[in-house]
Amino acid sequence: MAITSEFIAAINQISAERGIEKEEIFKALESAILVAYKKEKFFDVQTDNPEELGSNLSIELDRETGDFKLIATKEVVKKVKDNDKEISFSEAEMISPNVEIGDSVQIEMPTEDLGRIAAQTAKQVILQKIRESEKEAVVSEFSDKVGEVFTALMQRMQKGEVVFEIGKATAIMPKEEQISNEFYRLGDRYKVLLKDIVDSEMVVSRADPNFLIELFKLEVPEIESGVVEIKAVAREAGSRSKIAVESHQEGIDPIGSCVGQRGIRIANIMNEIGEEKIDIIEWDEEPEKFVANALSPAKIESVKIKDDTATVKVDDEQLSLAIGREGQNVRLAWKLTGLKIDIVGSDGKPPVKHEEEDKETEKEEEKEEEKKDE
Numbered sequence: 001m002a003i004t005s006e007f008i009a010a011i012n013q014i015s016a017e018r019g020i021e022k023e024e025i026f027k028a029l030e031s032a033i034l035v036a037y038k039k040e041k042f043f044d045v046q047t048d049n050p051e052e053l054g055s056n057l058s059i060e061l062d063r064e065t066g067d068f069k070l071i072a073t074k075e076v077v078k079k080v081k082d083n084d085k086e087i088s089f090s091e092a093e094m095i096s097p098n099v100e101i102g103d104s105v106q107i108e109m110p111t112e113d114l115g116r117i118a119a120q121t122a123k124q125v126i127l128q129k130i131r132e133s134e135k136e137a138v139v140s141e142f143s144d145k146v147g148e149v150f151t152a153l154m155q156r157m158q159k160g161e162v163v164f165e166i167g168k169a170t171a172i173m174p175k176e177e178q179i180s181n182e183f184y185r186l187g188d189r190y191k192v193l194l195k196d197i198v199d200s201e202m203v204v205s206r207a208d209p210n211f212l213i214e215l216f217k218l219e220v221p222e223i224e225s226g227v228v229e230i231k232a233v234a235r236e237a238g239s240r241s242k243i244a245v246e247s248h249q250e251g252i253d254p255i256g257s258c259v260g261q262r263g264i265r266i267a268n269i270m271n272e273i274g275e276e277k278i279d280i281i282e283w284d285e286e287p288e289k290f291v292a293n294a295l296s297p298a299k300i301e302s303v304k305i306k307d308d309t310a311t312v313k314v315d316d317e318q319l320s321l322a323i324g325r326e327g328q329n330v331r332l333a334w335k336l337t338g339l340k341i342d343i344v345g346s347d348g349k350p351p352v353k354h355e356e357e358d359k360e361t362e363k364e365e366e367k368e369e370e371k372k373d374e
Contacts, residue, residue: 008066018168020133022063028129030059033068036121037114056085057109068118070109076101135200138169142202145194149214152192152204154184164192169202177205179238182274191215191272206273207237215272216243219265222257231283234335238276242294242332244283255280279332291341294333298322301346309340319343319351 011029015022038054045053061068074087076099087107092099099105152164152171162173162184173192184190192204193211205211213230222228227249235241245254258280259266270278281293291310292300298321301313314322322343323330334341345351 014130018130018134019137020130024133025126025130026061026063028126028133030061030068032121032125032129033061033114033118034059035125036117037070039121040113040117068114070111070114071106072109073104073106076103076105132200134168138202139197139200142169142194143197146196147194147210147214149191149193149211149218150204151189154186154188154190156186157184164190164204166192166194166202166204171202171204173204173206177203177207179206179274179276181238182206207235209233209235209241212241212243212269212273212278215269216258219260219268220258222252222254227252228254228257232336234332236328236332238274240277240279240328240332242279242281242336244281244290244294244336246283255282281336287337287339291333291337291339294336295322295329295341298329305339308338309342310337311342311344313344313346313348316345319345323351 011022011025014020015025034054034057037059038057042050042053047053056073058071058073059068060071072084074085074092076089076092077086078089078101080086080088087105089099089101092103092105095105095107096103150166152166155163155165155170157163158172160175162178164171164173171192171194177195178184190206191211192206193208193214194202195205195208195210196203210233212233212235216230217224220228223230223245227247229246229248230243231246232244233241234243243258245258247254247257257265260268266278266280270276279296281296284290284293287305287310288303291303291305291312295312295314298314298318300318300322301315303313304311312322321329324332330341330343343351
């Protein structure tokens with residue numbers, strides 16, 4: 001009995017377009033037909049071992065013509081007790097003259113309903129097998145590319161997740177990996193970080209700190225070549241980030257390299273991530289200097305470190321700038337340096353928060369941004 005020529009043609013087309021080996025598809029088809037046949041044949045059979053039903057059956061599919069046969073493997077016995085799994089010695093001799101008791105022979109079985117069963121169920125099952133093969137192909141193609149940035153096409157939203165297309169593969173961006181204030185438009189292209197592959201599913205991110213690092217590598221040749229190194233990143237995606245850089249070559253300004261002539265490099269990066277502000281600071285091997293740099297744009301009077309805590313003295317006029325709106329500046333500096341940071345005023349006492357403090361901080365931060373632009 002043969003599968004329709006249209007179906008065989010479809011297999012050839014799928015194989016060519018999806019890059020899946022035809023043999024995988026044919027094996028999936030054999031498995032699908034066998035499962036469907038056993039499901040219908042043994043539907044009403046009551047048994048304690050359902051897996052044993054039809055365990056000696058198999059499907060043989062001709063790869064060229066689409067002809068297939070239902071084959072039963074039966075044991076040669078003197079007296080048959082189970083017609084489904086056993087065959088008498090005399091009958092077996094007619095199939096194979098040299099057969100002996102205890103041998104196994106294969107017999108083609110009648111296939112009255114097999115064509116109908118195949119038409120009803122095989123296509124659905126084989127497509128599922130193809131999807132599984134495609135997922136395996138994704139793992140094979142992208143498993144060594146985790147951590148790289150790709151340009152992805154936004155396909156749809158699905159239960160809060162963004163579904164992207166990267167080449168022929170599909171990738172998912174969970175809510176926690178999205179930039180909080182970003183709106184994703186159908187058909188638009190976005191740069192995304194391939195963060196992980198979980199159960200053959202690609203997980204991408206735009207909120208991960210490593211995404212910011214990779215964007216800098218793309219825009220700053222000195223980072224890609226190793227002349228400038230990114231030593232640390234602290235990020236609150238969609239709002240503000242701090243990135244610490246160091247130069248390994250005399251005469252190369254690490255901050256200037258990242259900013260670019262007339263700010264073109266940093267502008268390209270910020271255009272990619274929206275309204276997120278980026279503070280680029282110089283890394284220093286002396287922890288006190290690094291902490292002071294990390295609290296930029298505030299000007300620091302002194303830093304004293306004991307154990308894992310840095311006590312930072314700041315002029316009273318610089319307090320709100322050092323702390324930042326809702327504590328963001330000091331929080332990011334904490335993440336960047338790995339040290340707990342306590343801010344104190346010129347009198348050595350912690351600042352007292354006032355209701356208007358955040359508004360003043362916002363004005364000061366805007367002034368600093370204007371100075372950078374100039």
